[in-house]
Amino acid sequence: MSTTDSAADAGSRAHLGSDAFTRLVEEVDFPGFVRDLILGTFKAVVEVSVQQMHDYSRLLDQSAAGIGEFVQENLPATGRDCLARLLPPGAPKD
Numbered sequence: 001m002s003t004t005d006s007a008a009d010a011g012s013r014a015h016l017g018s019d020a021f022t023r024l025v026e027e028v029d030f031p032g033f034v035r036d037l038i039l040g041t042f043k044a045v046v047e048v049s050v051q052q053m054h055d056y057s058r059l060l061d062q063s064a065a066g067i068g069e070f071v072q073e074n075l076p077a078t079g080r081d082c083l084a085r086l087l088p089p090g091a092p093k094d
Contacts, residue, residue: 062070
């Protein structure tokens, strides 16, 4: 086998590989796949950011409420009763 034959074989194999890749891109719709991947990732990031802002807003609202209101909304009655028993006599229990 001569050097010329080897070069021709390599060129032929490269051409076959190129054709196979072109067919793969056409069959898979690679540009569409990449577009959908980027859009899906962007939408997921935006949705998570919106949820985080909503949760942060709720946290701020709860922290701005008075301690009594916070306890009424977030501490079960059994927990309040337990804490009330620990207060000194005469201390307000509300």
